Amino acid sequence: MKNVKARAFGGLLFLVIFLAAALFVTAWTLDYWQAWVFTAVFSGSALAITLYLMKNDPKLLERRVTAGPGAEKEQIQNVIQVLAQIAFLAAIVLPALDHRFGWSSVPASFVAAGDLLVLLGFLMVFLVFRENTFASGTIEVAAEQSVIATGPYALVRHPMYSGALVMLLGVPLALGSWWGLLAFILMVLVIALRVLGEEDFLSKNLPGYSQYRANVKYRLVPFIW
DSSP states (O other): OHHHHHHHHHHHHHHHHHHHIIIIIHHTOSOOHHHHHHHHHHHHHHHHHHHHHHHHOHHHHHHHHTOSTTOOSSHHHHHHHHHHHHHHHHHHHHHHHHHHHTOOOOOHHHHHHHHHHHHHHHHHHHHHHHHOTTOOSSSOOOTTOOOOOSGGGGTOSOHHHHHHHHHHHHHHHHTTOSTTHHHHHHHHHHHHHHHHHHHHHHHHHSTTHHHHHHHSOOSSSTTTO
16 A cells, blocks of 8 residues: 555656646746646645545555556557547647747636636546545456446446546636637547447446446436537
8 A cells, every 4th residue: 555655646746747847848937827826726636636545445546546558458548548648738738838929818717717627627536536436547347346326427427537527628727728728629539539438348347337328328418428
């Protein structure tokens, strides 16, 4: 468990360094208050969830720290993971470039709304983790895993990705950029591809999932998809 904690904290440290480098080096200035606030909100939210998992669900934390390209059993999902990382990088770099060259201007009220969306997205992910200890970062089925149909899973079949999309929608706004929304469109496509592949895998390998799909109609957004 000590190794898992070390990897988790190491990942958080890397996250903070990555965000700072990607934002302030790309913007080529420290005079970027939107980036300072966003980094605090994003990193603080990630830290809070990590600390919660360390105390309440260390097995889920262990599942989460093994995620990323190369960890998936199916090659197509490894490709999708790489595309997701590229889309996330674009969501950070595009707004920083926008700030550097003054391509667009986002009112402070929309920036604040963006930070609130980031917080809301993390809250949705937290509720998923609290409901489902098998919310792994890779597509897999554990020996003791069963279908979860309560909490956020009663509304959509993939609430963790729903939360991620809410958070990612808030990122470019929080960073003061309209152009950054282009990266959000890319991320929607990437997540949709991952969801379709995950549903196919779970239908084949998780008993009861096909019936769950029939009972809960929507994948990510109620009444839309």
